[in-house]
Amino acid sequence: MERPSYLSKYLFDWEVLEIFLEGKSSLDTAHFVGPINTMKEAGDFLKGYGFNPDDPVLMAELFGNFQEALQFIKRYFLKEGTPLGLDLKIPPAIFMITDVCELFVMASSDEKDVEKKMWAEIILKVLHTIVHVDRDWRSSYFSVIQTQIFDRFYKHIFRNSKDQLYVAVKKNSSERIPLVDFSSKSRKSRDSVILKLLHKADNVAEELFDRVGVRFITKSSFDNLRLIKFFLDNNIVIPQNIKPSRSINTIFDLEKLRNSFGELVKEAEKENYDEEVFTQKMEEMAKDCHLDEKNFPKNIHSSKAYRSIQFTGRHLIRYKNPFFEEFNELRQVARGDEGSTLAQKVLAMDISLISRDVRFFFPYEVQIVDEKNQQSNTKGEASHQEYKKAQQVTSLIRLFRPLMELKGLKVDDLIVD
Template structure:
């Protein structure tokens, strides 16, 4: 066994990559880096091994190649115009060995800067793809979806084409009921690429429902209905992710207390009275601004609650003494809107199309970086 001796002498010059070490020490996200710090292919292979891939396994190499192809197609289809698809250098879009991209992403110099920037962009997207593919919770997605909607279906009932929200006591008619059964892979990837950590576990809207009522006061009653059915409680709501730009609860309390007796004694469903309550609410309510999503447009109003639900799946390798299945928490979203807010969301700055465009712009800037964006503009101008 070789005896170890303390020493600072190495085979080469003692140098530090200050930018890379600063990113590690100060928590800079990988998606915001402009370069890696690998010296050669041997370095790249060790990097990949510690990342989690055993390159001696043919399946691992195949996974990396598939992720590379998906990343290139995602960039071309999402961030580039059709006439810009050829801007990605062939060395990056069709490398003889995908590992070479790690070396390309580490080399600086006037002749290789464009290649480095494109290699970084592709690797950033590949990193997001690997997080999606290795999110263990999503491997149980069918069980998750069945259990989440199994509970929701108990309170969201339908009679013909009409849907109602009911806890067995009051019954609120829905104008629109939108159910998200699955967030598409491209949408997940786009959302990851906007986040500093870009972890698949940070995507909270894989599943969810949007409940649209005629009035905001009905949204208040819907909140009560969901609470009484225990779908919403202080223990299962992610408080940090609650977004309320719809209801001023203090003002709503004043209006509700004023009209509660009339609501209780009304014949039939008191929609006109609820609209009158909404009009008074609008006069005294303060604007609600708890929405830190930078991509939401002006005029978008909703109450969005992220709910944690314990999911149970059977564990195939459970110990003999374990007589209960494995549980983990999965988060899904419930969104409440009134008709006016919903109509505004269909067009203009508050529309989903504009929201998506702002998402793409943010992700493009983070993946490409400003230097590559300027390079692309220069090619277009030329």
């Protein structure tokens, strides 16, 4: 019995519906793009994506992204570039591509070579990620972003005569919070950004919250709390601008800390403690209120041994448009020579769409950890290298799972000492 011809109008791509209705990432679909059988169909898809296939400059940029995707895959996911990689080779046909539209056709047409189709899918997913990284509009303002965010913290960090770091309102302030170390993350490397996006469900550059960050290593657990209070009291971090889902605490059992602190305050009032005694008892209390590992928030890439406080704030960036000021100066000159054709054209230009300032919120990450926990964090499974390896393996499996199943490769084969 023949299938009625009208049914073709009602055939749904159920994986695509999962993207629309259930939050599935396109990187987790078996087929990254729908059926594209011709170069014209590939061009139509690119138009919808935002690229004009008739623009040679844009297509050259996209081809450059394609070449970068190939090198990235070799560097992070194949044995030729990393011990964690798969013992596979990119098919020669991929390297013969001269137009990215060919890659779309290869990935979704009735290609008999299943392995080649899978490779095309993998490369498209990495290419898609790189395209988003390259076209994050905020990257144009990155130097301004770094300066304005870091200055909020830098102006409160000083060194004493013994070269010891501390946080204070002013250099000569008597109220100080000693630091073991302070560091700033000025910018993630390009590869780190791509790798992070490849393992995130939200595979877009706007969802990276740790491109700019600062880390404070304090002397004690109690100083962790003092530092947060310092940020609050001096409006360095605005709590209303903290992204709730990004706050992670693996140091304190906050409920226990709150109850213990209430009891300590009553005890201090009753026993008439001086400040020195009170702070000593606060130090002891903070140590006693550490969070049990079984209550740690879940992060598949973080070790259970990793203890820190992390939160993501948003700072309102103000970018003064230098063109606006320069153009205004040009208009002043033109007013002195209104008889010339050039001056008339300059004065007739509509400047209403030229912004004097550009203002937008940009996220930054703050990490606070005390010296003892930091020493533990740098050992064994808790090290940053282990964290990065976990990200790398997760990204690899996410992209290559269908091909691994086809080739009979197991996840366990990726684990290296």
